[in-house]
Amino acid sequence: MAFLELHSLTKRFGAITAVEDLTFSVERGSFVSLLGPSGCGKTTTLQMVAGFETPTDGRIVLDGRDLSGVPARERGLGIVFQTYALFAHMTVAENVAFGLEMRKVAKAERTRRIADALDLVHLSHLEDRYPRSMSGGQRQRVALARALVIEPQLLLLDEPLSNLDAKLREEMQLELRRIQREAGVTTLMVTHDQSEALAMSDSIVVMDRGRLRQDATPFDVYEMPQSSFVSRFLGKSNNLAARLGESGPDGAALHCGNVVLHGPKADLPPGPVEIALRPERIALTGPDGGKLRGTVAERVFMGNQWLLRVETEIGDMLVMRYNTGRREADIGETVGLDWNPADIRILPAETNPA
Amino acid sequence: MRRNGAAAIAFNLVFSLFMLGPIIVVIGVAFTPEGFLEFPPSGISLRWFRAILDNPEFITAAWISLKLGVAAASVATVLAVPAALAIGRGRFAGRDALQALFLSPLMVPTVVLGIAFLRFLSLLGLNGTFTGLMLCHAIIITPFILRLVLASVAGLDRSVEMAAISLGARPLTVFRRVTLPAILPGVIGGWMLAFITSFDELTVTVFIVNPSTTTLPVRLFSHITQTTDPLVASVSAVAILFTVVLMVLVDRLYGLDRLLIGEGKR
Ligand SMILES: Nc1ncnc2c1ncn2[C@@H]1O[C@H](COP(=O)(O)OP(=O)(O)O)[C@@H](O)[C@H]1O
Ligand SMILES: [Mg+2]
Numbered sequence: 362m363a364f365l366e367l368h369s370l371t372k373r374f375g376a377i378t379a380v381e382d383l384t385f386s387v388e389r390g391s392f393v394s395l396l397g398p399s400g401c402g403k404t405t406t407l408q409m410v411a412g413f414e415t416p417t418d419g420r421i422v423l424d425g426r427d428l429s430g431v432p433a434r435e436r437g438l439g440i441v442f443q444t445y446a447l448f449a450h451m452t453v454a455e456n457v458a459f460g461l462e463m464r465k466v467a468k469a470e471r472t473r474r475i476a477d478a479l480d481l482v483h484l485s486h487l488e489d490r491y492p493r494s495m496s497g498g499q500r501q502r503v504a505l506a507r508a509l510v511i512e513p514q515l516l517l518l519d520e521p522l523s524n525l526d527a528k529l530r531e532e533m534q535l536e537l538r539r540i541q542r543e544a545g546v547t548t549l550m551v552t553h554d555q556s557e558a559l560a561m562s563d564s565i566v567v568m569d570r571g572r573l574r575q576d577a578t579p580f581d582v583y584e585m586p587q588s589s590f591v592s593r594f595l596g597k598s599n600n601l602a603a604r605l606g607e608s609g610p611d612g613a614a615l616h617c618g619n620v621v622l623h624g625p626k627a628d629l630p631p632g633p634v635e636i637a638l639r640p641e642r643i644a645l646t647g648p649d650g651g652k653l654r655g656t657v658a659e660r661v662f663m664g665n666q667w668l669l670r671v672e673t674e675i676g677d678m679l680v681m682r683y684n685t686g687r688r689e690a691d692i693g694e695t696v697g698l699d700w701n702p703a704d705i706r707i708l709p710a711e712t713n714p715a
Numbered sequence: 716m717r718r719n720g721a722a723a724i725a726f727n728l729v730f731s732l733f734m735l736g737p738i739i740v741v742i743g744v745a746f747t748p749e750g751f752l753e754f755p756p757s758g759i760s761l762r763w764f765r766a767i768l769d770n771p772e773f774i775t776a777a778w779i780s781l782k783l784g785v786a787a788a789s790v791a792t793v794l795a796v797p798a799a800l801a802i803g804r805g806r807f808a809g810r811d812a813l814q815a816l817f818l819s820p821l822m823v824p825t826v827v828l829g830i831a832f833l834r835f836l837s838l839l840g841l842n843g844t845f846t847g848l849m850l851c852h853a854i855i856i857t858p859f860i861l862r863l864v865l866a867s868v869a870g871l872d873r874s875v876e877m878a879a880i881s882l883g884a885r886p887l888t889v890f891r892r893v894t895l896p897a898i899l900p901g902v903i904g905g906w907m908l909a910f911i912t913s914f915d916e917l918t919v920t921v922f923i924v925n926p927s928t929t930t931l932p933v934r935l936f937s938h939i940t941q942t943t944d945p946l947v948a949s950v951s952a953v954a955i956l957f958t959v960v961l962m963v964l965v966d967r968l969y970g971l972d973r974l975l976i977g978e979g980k981r
Contacts (some may be wrong), residue, residue, distance in 0.1 A: 413877055433880050440881045446874040450896040459892070463883035504878075511882060 370419035397568035434461035439508030651697030763949035776934035789850035803868030829922030842926030860905030866900030
């Protein structure tokens with residue numbers, strides 16, 4: 362049995378179904394991200410785990426204990442809110458002390474634990490400051506220390522990095538992961554940022570319109586998306602409508618317009634499908650090589666890589682090339698596109714496009 | 716509109732004079748050595764300030780007004796803070812009706828209120844008592860507090876309270892340690908505004924006082940209907956001084972602009 366389990370969790374607000382039949386679990390000590398576009402029900406899910414929203418249906422089980430009927434105050438969870446939600450009239454040390462006071466922890470032990478928590482987030486030198494005189498990154502650390510000092514069974518993070526600027530956000534990704542490992546606390550993070558989820562998580566739960574779309578490791582979610590939505594939501598992807606022919610021993614035939622492509626063996630019945638191919642898996646060859654011919658229509662230099670849009674007879678293809686210091690194909694140039702057929706993903710055709 | 720520099724300064728000067736004019740006149744008159752209202756005063760004399768001591772009914776009235784203001788403002792605050800929290804954040808049926816009810820004393824003409832209170836207090840047998848007067852004042856000044864506290868509540872981040880709850884705080888602890896400190900500027904500002912409103916309330920009060928509960932404004936009013944000596948000016952000057960000292964004190968303790976601009980967060 363997993364440490365945290367959500368069973369068929371559903372939440373309706375009147376006519377709106379914010380979360381629908383959501384089932385997943387979180388292993389003890391792991392870092393799991395709930396990933397999905399804005400409004401897909403991530404915060405609502407987190408609030409149900411925290412005890413601030415009551416599920417319409419379903420169960421939440423933490424360490425073998427059913428949480429329904431357990432008030433938020435008694436769940437013993439650490440929560441970091443998107444706005445940090447610090448107590449503005451208290452110093453850093455007083456903020457961190459709050460949870461310990463509520464637990465009636467003796468003075469001496471309290472002082473020691475506050476010091477430890479601030480040490481963990483590298484804020485020991487600022488314990489007498491007020492939140493208003495601190496930067497966003499520092500406030501975030503205070504919020505973390507305040508949540509962790511009570512030694513919570515579970516740490517809940519709601520878009521913890523979204524209020525930081527881009528550079529700080531990347532630093533804090535690593536920092537947050539370090540803190541989580543050192544504290545050894547099971548963590549559930551909500552984010553709409555796929556790169557954040559990929560970089561930080563042991564496991565990603567992808568949500569869309571209240572429903573679970575995939576639950577796997579970051580590598581598997583990226584490499585083996587099970588739906589068009591997941592393939593497009595994580596990273597860049599070339600998605601094309603195709604018709605799946607009979608699968609032979611060496612793979613499947615995929616009909617895209619007048620072009621026939623080869624893909625890996627598919628578990629789907631013949632008929633309409635969607636194929637996905639990552640831009641970084643496509644190589645450029647001379648105009649007569651490769652599997653598809655096209656014309657470079659756009660070219661963006663991104664420092665470490667080039668992003669090209671190539672017009673082909675089956676549609677536009679994005680191609681990502683590492684910048685190796687050599688000249689890259691120019692706009693208007695005719696090129697050939699080549700890839701390994703095993704890199705093609707064959708997905709069920711989206712019946713209800715987003 | 717770059718040319719209006721001089722005109723704007725002139726306008727501001729005139730406007731400031733207009734605002735300060737009555738206060739300057741009252742203070743000027745208070746220092747007159749003469750036996751009638753005279754401005755500018757022909758000399759400087761403390762004659763009419765000494766006269767206050769010979770008219771202890773003014774001191775008694777001031778004392779009643781002070782106690783009345785403190786009691787009414789405090790009672791109204793205790794009523795208005797929970798109401799503002801409920802109205803400002805709740806989603807319940809009758810929320811708008813509740814808000815309208817609490818703000819209604821602002822809408823009803825004060826004369827009408829005075830007559831209504833007179834009748835109401837006799838029904839309750841509280842006519843002419845300090846308690847009755849205090850309750851009426853509390854009702855009149857509640858809207859002032861409610862509005863200031865509502866503004867603070869609007870700036871309140873709900874997740875701050877959730878954070879406190881998740882750390883194990885009970886509802887009363889959340890209110891005392893987190894919610895109240897966050898809306899305190901609005902509460903103190905509202906209390907002060909309410910106190911001042913009660914302190915100089917006249918229209919309603921004349922209907923419901925009796926000789927033993929006469930407030931300062933009522934005493935001043937009845938004095939000038941009989942005579943026109945500068946005693947009213949010196950009493951007013953003392954009241955102005957008292958207000959200024961109060962303001963300076965609050966400013967030192969808390970920051971006046973933060974109160975009056977109503978900033979909810981520090
Ligand atoms: N208290 C509420 N009342 C009504 N609808 C709500 C409430 N909270 C959230 N919703 C709706 O539920 C859906 C999911 O919201 P939320 O969980 O906040 O999404 P996310 O955090 O993924 O952006 C949205 O459509 C939102 O409008
Ligand atoms: Mg959200």
